[in-house]
Amino acid sequence: MFRNYLKIAWRNLLKNKGYSIINIGGLALGMAVTLIIGLWVNDELTYNDYFQDRDKIAQVYQSQTFNGNVGTGPAIPLPLEPALRDGYAENFKHLMMASWTQDSYIKYKDNNISRPGNYMQPMAPELLNLEISKGDKDGLREINSIMLSESTADALFGEEDPIGKVVKIGNQYDLNVSAVYKDIPFNNTFNDTDYIIPWDNYVANREWIQESLDNWGNNSFQLFVQIADKADLESVSRTIKDVKKDLNEDTAEFDPQLFLLPMKDWYLRSNFEQGKQIGGRIKYVWLFGIIGAFVLLLACINFMNLSTARSEKRAKEVGIRKSIGSQKGQLIYQFLSESFLVVLFAYLVSVLIVLLCLSGFNELARKEIEFPWNNINFWLISIVFIFFTALLAGSYPALYLSSFKPVDVLKGTFKAGKYAGLPRQLLVVLQFTVSVAFIIGTVIVMQQINHAKNRPIGYVKEGLVQIPTWSADFEGKTDVMREQFLKSGAVFAMATSSSPTTRVWSNRSGFTWDGKPDGFQDDFAWTEVSPEYAKTLNLKIIDGRDFSRDMASDSLGILINKTAVKYMGLENPVGTLIRYSDQEDEEEQDPPLKIIGVVEDIIAQSPYEPVKQAWYVYDRQDNFSYYNLRLNPDQSASQNLAVIERVFKENFPAIPFQYDFVDDEYAEKFAAEQRIGTLSGIFTALAILISCLGLFGLTSFVAEQRTKEIGVRKVLGASVFNVWNMLSKDFLKLVVISCFIAVPIAYYIMNGWLQEYPYRVILKWWIFALAMLGSLVVTVLTVSFQAIRAAKQNPVKSLRTE
Template sequence: MFKNYVKIAWRNLWKNKGYTFINVGGLALGMAVTLIIGLWIQDEQSHNSYFKNRDSIAQVYQSQTLNGETESGPAIPRPLEKALRDGYDDNFKHLTMCSWTNNHYLKYGETSISRPGNYMQQVGPELFGLEIIRGEKDGLREINSIMLSESTAAALFASEDPIGKTVTVSNEHKLNVSAIYTDIPFNNTFNDTDFIIPWEKYLASNEWIRNAEDQWGNNSFQMFVQLADNTTFDKVTNTIKDVKKNLNEDTAQFNPQIFLFPMKDWYLRNNFENGKQVGGRIKYVWLFGIIGAFVLLLACINFMNLSTARSEKRGKEVGIRKAIGSQRGQLIYQFLSESFLVVLFAFFLAMLLVILSLSGFNELSRKEISFPWDNGTFWLISIVFILFTSLLAGSYPALYLSSFKPVDVLKGTFKVGKYAGLPRKIMVVVQFTVSVAFIIGTVIVMQQINHAKNRPVGYDKEGLIQIPTFSQDFLGKYDLIRTEFLGSGAVVEMSTSSSPTTQIWSNRGGFTWEGKPEGFQEDLAWTEVSPEYAKSLNLKIIEGRDFSRDFATDSLGVLINETAKKYLGMENPVGQLLRDDDEEDPGPSLKIIGVVQDMITQSPYEPVKQGVYVYDRFNNSSYYNLRLNPNHSATQNIVEIERVFKEHFPDIPFEYEFVDGQYGEKFASEERIGTLSGIFTALAILISCLGLFGLTSFVAEQRKKEIGVRKVLGASIFNVWNMLSKDFLKLVITSCFIAVPIAYYVMNGWLQAYPYRVVLQWWIFASAMVGAMLVTLLTVSFQAIKAAKTNPVKSLRTE
C-alpha cells in the first residue's frame, strides 16, 4: 500500500512540475539553512569537548567591588595557590598555576619561529588531559624541559626526532624537549598553546613573580582546578569564596569573592555584570536557533499554502476515492506520503546545498565545521528531522483535503467555503511578519556595528605597525634601533609601550591625590611608554605638554587621558601628584604633566577607561610602535624595516601587525553575526517570495475565466493587475504592522547590552515596510501581468 501511495505521489509531483519545483526548492532552502545552523550550534556547544575532564575542570575567578560596582575576572594573586592547597586541598583532584598565553621565539639550529605558549605547573598537562604522542607523560618534571605541540615540533625539527633535543626560547633559555602532544583542536580553549614550560622556570626567570608570593594585591596570574569526586562547583565555591578576604586585610576593602568558573561555561556564558553571570555567546546560539526554526517554518508554510490552494484540482480525486470506498485515514496517509516524498527530495537537495556552501560558511563564521558523514547521531536526528518536517508540512493539507464530501465534489456543487482561504492568509501574514522582523533586526545590527566603527578612535591607526619585543635581546637597544629605523626612511616616528595599542594589559590602584574623596577606590589602566609614544600615535595633547627627553624630571611624569581627568575629579590636573598610599614602603610620587585625548583601547562598544601613561624607566616594553613613512608604499617600508631588524636581531623571526587590522578585529564577532543574519534574512525573504509566487499563479489559474470576462468587457492590464495584487498587498501590510512592534521590543532589548549604542529611528522600520511591499509587488506582478495579457479566447472557450 505504501508503494502505491508513493507511486501516486510521484505522478502528481511529476505532472505539476512548476508546483513541485517551488515546493521542493523552497523546502530545500529552508532545510539547508536549518541544517547549517544546526551544525553551527553543535560546533558552538561542543567547544572544549577535546578535554576529557571538561565537566570537572574550572578556572578560579574572583570578584572585587570598587565604588559600588563589582567586576569579575580570571586574574588572581599568587598567594591564593598556597591558601587553597593548605586549607582546601581535599576539594580538588588537581590544581595548577598558569601564565597568560604569550608569543615566544623558539629556535633549533637555523630554524627560528614565533609561537604562543604557557608556563604551567607539573600537573597541568594531566589536568587538561593532553594526548601525549611521544616522550614523557610527566613532561614538566624537570625545570629545563619543554613540551611541544605536534605542529610546532614539525616546524622546528621537520623529520628529526625532537625528544631530547635542545630548543632555545626567546634567545634566553635552553630547554630540552620532553614530550610532544597532539595539537588542541580549533574549537577549544588553549588551541593556540603550542608549547608548555614548567612553572618553576617562570619563577626562576622573573624576580617580580618570586616577589609576588605574598602580594595579595598583585592579580597577575591564572589558576585552573579539577574537582575532587563527589563534590560540585557550587559547594566548593561556597567553601572558598571568602578565603582572600579572611587572609588579607589590605584587600578586604574590595570585598573579594573567589569562585569557580566551570569549563563548560568558558565559551558560551562568559559575561559577568556586577558580579553575576549574565550569558555571553549563548545569545547567538539562541538567535540562530530561532532563525533556523522560523526559516524552516516559512518553507513548511509554503508547502501548506500551495497544497491547500490546489484543493479544487484535487477535489474530484478525493471524491472518487471516497466514493469507491477509501477511508479518510487512507487519504491522510496518501497525502502524508506525498509530503514525505517532497521532504525527502528537499532533504537530499539541502544536503547538497550545505556541502557546496560549507567552505564559504566556515570562512564567514571563522569555523572549521565539516559535514558529519560518520556521525550516527546526525543521521538519526536527520531521520527524525525529515519525519517531523513531513508531518509539519503535510498535516494541514492532508486533514483539509481528506475532509471533502464526495457527493458535493462529484455533483460539482462543492464550494470551499467563505473562510476556507483564511488559514492560507494567516500563514502568508506569518511568513512576512517573520521576514520583516528579520530585515529590521539585520539593519539594526549592522547600524550598531557602523555606529561603533565611526566612533572617534583618538589616535591615527592608519600606517601604524607594532613589533613584539618578547625577548631579552631587545633590552637596552631602543635608542639605537630607533635611530636606525628613522635613518632608513621607512619610519617617521617610533616608540615603545608595555601593552599593545588596542588592549589594556595592566590596571593599578593604591594612589592618593589632593581632593581624593574619602573611601574612593581607584582603578587606572596602566601603560608604560617611551617619550615618543604620543607622537608615534599622533595622540593629541589636550592640556599641558608631552614627555620630553630634555627634562630629567619627566622620568617620574605621567600623562592621563580625558576620562581619567574626570574620574580623578581634577579641574586642573597638570602639576598635581599621584602619591603611593603604601605607608610602609611608598614609591615615588608621579607628577601629571599633560592630558591626552581619549583613545579606544578596549571594546569600541564600551566607554573609554580612565588611563595613565607612565614614563618607561625600567625597559618594560612589550612592543615597538612604528609610524610608517606615508611617502612610500607600505610594502617598501616593511622591506626596509625587516632589513634593519635582521641586522640587529638575526636570530629572532621578524613579526609585525598593522594596528588598524587589530582594531578591526574588535568588530569581527558582531560583523560575522550581522553578515550571517543578513544572508539568512535574504533566504527567508526568498522562501516567502517563492510561496507568494506559487500562490499568485494558482489564484490567476483559478480566476482565469473571470479575467477573460473582464478583458472582454474592457478591463485594462492595470485593472487585472490591481485585482490580483491588492489582496496580497493587504496581507503584507498587516504583517508589517505586526512585525514592527515585535522587532522594536527585541532589538531595543538587545541594544541595552551596549553602553555605546545607536538610537532606534523610525526610518529603519519604515524602510523595512516599504521594502517588503515592493518585494511583494514585484513577486505578484509577474504572474498578475502574465494573466492579464492572456488571450481571453483561450480562457473562455469550452473544450
Template sequence: MFKNYLKIAWRNLLKNKGYSVINIGGLALGMAVTLIIGLWVYDELSYDDYFSKKDRIAQVFQSQTFNGETSTGPAIPRPLEMALRDGYADNFKHLVMSSWSNPVYLNYKEKSLSKIGNFMQKEAPELLGLKILKGEKNGLRKVNSIMLSESLAHALFGDEDPIGKVIRANSQYDMEVSAVYEDIPQNNSFSEMEYIMPWEKYLSLFEWIKNAEDQWGNNSFQMFVQIADNASMAQVTSKINDVKKNVSEAEAEYNPQLFLLPMKDWYLSSSFENGKQVGGRIKYVWMFSVIGAFVLLLACINFMNLSTARSEKRAKEVGIRKSIGSQRSQLVYQFLSESFLVVLFAFAIAVLIVLLSLDGFNDLSRKEVVFPWGNPLFWLFSLFFVLVTSLLAGSYPALYLSSFKAVDVLKGTFMAGRYAGLPRKILVVLQFTVSVAFIIGTVIVMQQINHAKNRPVGYDKKGLVQIPVMSQDFTGKYDLMRNEFLASGAVVEMSGSSSPTTEVWSNRAGFNWEGKPEGFQEDLAWTQVTPEYAKSLNLEILKGRDFSREFASDSNAVLINETAMKYMGLTDPIGKFITDDAIEDPFPPLKIIGVVQDMITQSPYEPVKQGIYAYDKHGNTSFYNLRLNPEKSAGENISIIESVFKTHFPAIPFQYDFVDSEYAEKFAAEERIGALSAIFTALAILISCLGLFGLTSFVAEQRRKEIGVRKVLGASVFNVWNMLSKDFLKLVAISCFIAVPISYYVMNGWLQGYPYRVILEWWIFLLAVVGALAITILTVSFQAIKAANSNPVKSLRME
C-alpha cells in the same frame, strides 16, 4: 499499499513539474539553512568536548567592587595558590597555576619560530587530559623541560625524534623537549597553546613574579582546578570564598569574591555584569537556533500554500477516489506520502547545498565545521528531521484536501468556502512577520557595528605598525633601534609601550592625589611608554605638554587621558601629583604634566577607560610602535623595516601587525553575526516570496472566471492587477504591524548589552516596511499580470 502511494506521488510530481520544482526547491533551501545552522550550533555546544574531564574542570574567577560597580575576571593573586592548597586541598583533585598565554621565540638550529603557550604547574597535563604522543606524561617535572604540540614539534624538527632535543627560548635559556602532545582541536580552549613550560621556570625568569608570592593585590595570574570526585562546583565555590579573610585591609575594601567558573561556561557563558553571570555567546546560539527553526517553518508554509493552491485540480481526484470507496485516512496517507517524497528529494538537495557552501560558511564564521558522514546519530536525526518536516509540511494539505465531499465535487458544485483561504492568509502573514523582523534585526545589527566603527578612536591608526619585543635580546636597545629605523627612511616616528595600542595589559589601584574623595576606590589603566608615544600615535595633547627627553624630571612624570581627569575629579590637573607607596619604596610622586585625548584601547562598544601613561624609565617596553613613512608604499616600508630588524636580531622571527587591522578584529565577532544574519534574512525573504507566489497562484486560480468576466466587460490589465494585488498588500501591511513592535522589543533588549550603542530610529522600521511592500508588489505582479493577460475564453468555457 505504501509502494502504491509513492508511485502515485511520483506521477503527480512529474505531472506538475513547475510546482514540483518550486516545492522541492523551497524546502531544500529551508532545510539547507536549518542543516548549516544545526551544524554550527552543534559545534558551539560541543566546545571543549575534547577534554574528557570537562564537567570537573574550572577556572578560578574573582569579582571586585570599585565605587559600587563590580568587575569580574579570571585574574587572581599568587598567594591564593598556597591558601587553597593549605586549607582546601580536599576539595580539589588538581590545582594548577598558570601564566597568561605568552608568545615565545623558539630556536632550533637554523629554524626560528614565534609560538604561543603557557607556563603551568606540573599537574597541567593530567588536569587537561592531554594525549601524549611521545615522551613522558609528566613532562613538566624538570625546570628546564618543555612540552610541544604535535604541529610545533613537526615544524621545528621535521621527521627527527624531538624527545631530548634542546631548544633555545627567547635567545635567553635552553629547554629540553620532554613530551609531544596531540594538537588540541580548534573548537576548544587551549587550542592555540603550542607549548607548555614549567611554572618554576616562570618564577626563575622574572623577579616581580617571585616578589608576588605574598602580594594579594597583584592579580596577574590564572588558576585552573579539577574538583574532587565527591565535590560540586557550588560547594567548592561556597568554601573558597572564605579565603578573602586572608587579604590585607587595603584589598578587603574592594570586597573580593572568589568562585569557580566551570569549563562548560568558559566559551558560551563567560559574560558578567556587575558581578552577575549574564550569559555570553550562548545568546547567538539561541538566536541562530530560532532563525533556523523559523526558516524551516517558512519553507513548510510554502509547501502548504503551493499544495492547497492546486486544491481544485486535486478536488476531482479526491471525489473519484471517495466515490470508489477510498477512506479519508487512505487519502491522508496518500498526501502525506507525497509530502514525504518531496521532503526526501529536498533533503538530498539540501545536503548537496550544504556540502557546496560549507567551505564558504567556515571562512565566514571562522569555524572548521565538517559534514558528519560517519556519525550514525546524525543520520538518525536526519531521518527524524525528514519525518517531522514531512508531517509539518504535509499535514494541513492532507487534512484539507481529504476533507472534500465527493458528491459536491463530482456535481461541479464544489466551493472551497468563504473562509477556506483564511488559514493560508494567516500563514503568509506569519511568513512576512518573520521576514520583516529579520530585516529590521539585520539592519540594526549593521547599524550597531557601524556606530562603533565610526566612533573616534582618538589616535591615527592608519600607517601605524606594532612589533612585539618581548625577548631579552631587545633589552637596552630601544634607542639604537629607534635611530636605525628613523635613519632607514621607512619610519617617521617610533615609540615603545608596555601594552599593545589596542589593549590594556595592566590595571592599578591604590593611588592618592590631592582632592581624592574619602573612600574613593580607583581603578586605572596603567601603561608605561617612551617619550615619543603621543607623537608616534598622533595623539593630541589637550592640556599641558608631552614628555620630553630634555627634562630629566620627566622620568617621574605622567600623562592622563580625558576620562581619567574627570574620573579623578581634577579640573586643572597640570602640576598635580599622584603617589602610590605600594609600587616602590621609596616611591617618588608622579607629576601630571599633560592630558591626552581619549583613545579606544579596549572594546569599541564600551566607554573609554581612565588611564595613566607613565614614563618608561626601566625598559619595560613590550612593543615598538612605528609610524610608517606616508611617502612610500606600506610594502616597501615593511621590507626596509624587516631588513633593519634582521640586521640586529637575526635569530628572532620578524613579526608585525598593522594597528588598523588589530582594531578591526574588535568588530570581527559582531560582523560575522551580522553577515550570517544578512544571508539568512535574504534566504528567508526568498522563501517567503515563494509562499506569496503560491498564494497568488491559488487566488488567481480561484478567481479565473471572475477575471474572465471582468476582461470581457472591459477591465484593463491594471484593473485586474490592482484587484489581485491589494489583498496581498493588506496581508503584508498586517505583517509589518505585528513585526515592528516585536522587533523593536527584541532588538532594544539586545542593544542593552552595549553601553555604547546606536539609538533605534524610526527610519529603520520604515525602511523594512517599504522593502517588504516592494518585495510583495514584485512577487505578486508576475502572477497577477499573467492572469490579467490570459485568454478569457479559456477561463469562461465549461469544462
C-alpha cells in the same frame, strides 16, 4: 500500500513540475539553513567536549568592588594557590597555575618560529587530557623542559626526533623537549596552546613574579582546578568564597569573593555584570536556533499554502477515492506520503547545498565544522528531522484535503467556502511578519556595529604598525632601532609601549593625590611608554604638554586621559603629584609621579563600553613589549614594510619578522558582532527568498484559477494595470498587516538587545519604515511577474472553450 502511496506521490510531482520545483526548492533552502545552523549550534554547545573530566574542571574567578561597582574576572593573586592547596586540599584533585597565553620565539638551530603557549604546573597534561604521541606525560617535572604540540614540533624539527633536543625560548634560555602532544582540537579553550613550559621556570626567570609570591594585591595570574571525584563544584565554590578576604586584610576593602566557573560556562556564559552571571555567547546560540526554526517554518508554510491552494484540482480525486471506499485515514496517509517524498527530495538537495556552502560558512563564521558523515547520531537526528518536517508541512494539507465531501465534489457543487482562503492568508501574514522582523533586526545589528566603528578612537590607527618584541635580543637596542628606522625613510615616528595599542594589559591601584576623597578605591589602566608615544599615535594633547627627552624630570612624568581627570576629580590636573598610598614612611617612598599633560581618550578596550581611566607612564626600565611605527605616508605600505623588514633583519637576523596593522587589530574588536550581523543578513535574505517563492507559487495558482475572469475583464476593456491591481492588492494587504505586526515585536526585542551596550545606537523610525518599504517592494516585484504575465495573455485562449 505505502509503496502505492509513493507511486501516486511521484506521479503527482512529475505532473506538476513547476509546483514541485517551487515546493522542493523552498523546502530545500529552509532545510539547508536549518542544517547548517544546527551544525554551528552543535559546534558551539560541544565546545571543550575534548576534555574527559570537563564536568569537574573549573577556573577560579573573583569579584571585587570598586566604589560600588563590582568587577568580575579570572585574574587572581599568586598566594591563592598555596592557600587552597594547604587549607582545602580535600576539595581538589588538581590545582594548576597558568600564565596567560602568549607568543614566544622558539629556536632550534637556524629555525626560529613564533608560537602561542603557556607556562603551567606539572599536572597540566593530565588536567588538559593531552594525548602524548612522543616522550613522557610527566614532561613538566623538570624546570628546564618544554612540551610541544605536533604541528610545532614538525615546524621546528621536520623529520628529526624532537625528544631530548634543546630549543631556545626568546633567545634567553635553553629548554629540553620532553614530550610531544597531539594538537588540541579547534573548538577548545586551549586550542592555541602550542607549547607548555613548567611554571617553576616562569617564576625563576621573572623577578616581578618572585616579588608577587606573597602579594595578594597583584591579580596577574590564572588558576585552574579539577575538583575531587566526590566533591560538588557548587559546594566547593561556596567553601572558598571568602578565602582571599580572610587571609589578607589589605584586600578586604574590595570585598573579594572567589568562585569556580565550570568549564561548560567558559565559552558560552562568561559575561558578568555587578557580580552576576548574565550569559555570553549562549545568546547567539539561541538567536541562530530561533532563526533556523523560523526559516524551516517559513518553508513548511510554503508547502501548506501551495498544497491547499491546489485543493480544487485535487477535489475530484478525493471524491472518487472516497466514493470507492477510501477512508479519511487512508487519504491522510496518502497526502502525508506525498509530503514525505517532497521532504526527502528536499533534504537530499539541502545536504548538497550544505556541502557546497560549508567551506565558505566556516571561513565566515571562523569555524572548522566538518560534515558528520560518520556520526550515527547525526543520521538518526536527520531521520527524525525528515519525519518531523514532513509531518509539520503535510499535516494541515492532509487534514484539509481529506475532509472534502464526495457527494458535493462529484455533483459539481463543491465550493471551497467563503473563509477557505483564511488559513492561507494567516500563514502568509506569519511568513512576512517573521521576514520583516528579520530585516529590522539585521539592519539594527549593522547600525550598532557601524555606530561603534564611527566612534572617535583618540588616535590615528591608519598607517600605524606594531612589532612584538618578545626576545632578549631587543633589550638595550631601542634607541639604535629608532635611529635606523627613521633614517630608512619608511618610518615617520617610533615609540615603545608595554601594551599593544588596542588593549590594556595592566591595571594598577593604590595611589593617592591631593583632593582624593577618603575611602575612594582607585583603579587605572597602566601603560609604560617611551617619550615619542603621543607623537607616534597622533594623540591630541588637550592640556599641558607631551613628554620630552630633554627634560630629565619627565622620567617621573605621566600623561593621563580625559576620563582620568574626571575620575580623579581634578580641576587643574597638570602639575598634580601622585604617590603610592602604601608607602607611609617618607624616607622610603618612591619619588612621586607628576602629571605633565592630558590626552584625548583612547579606545583600547571594547568600543561598546565607556573608556577606562588611563595613565601613560614614562618607561624608565625598558619595560616594553612592542615597537609602534608610524609609516611614511608618502610611500605605499608595501614599500615601507619592505624597508622596515630589511632594517629589522639587519639587527635581528635570527628572529622572525612579525608585524600587525593597528587598524586590523582594532577591526577585530567588531569581529564577533560583524560575523553575527553578516550571518543574520544572509539568513534573512534566504528567509525572504523562501517567502517570495511561496508568494510566487500562490500568485501563479490564483492567476490560473481566475484565468477566465481575467479573459472576460480584458474583453470588456480592462487594462494590464487593472488586472495587475486585481491580483496584487490582496497580497499587498497581507504584507502591510505583517509589517504592522512585525514592527512592535522587532522594536521590543532589539531595544532589549541594545540595552546590553552602554554605547549604543538610538532606534530611529526610518529603520522600521525602510524595512516595511523593502518588504512591500519585494512583494510587488514577486507578484507582478505572474500578474502581468496573466494580464498579457490573449483572452481568446481562455474563453474559446465557453
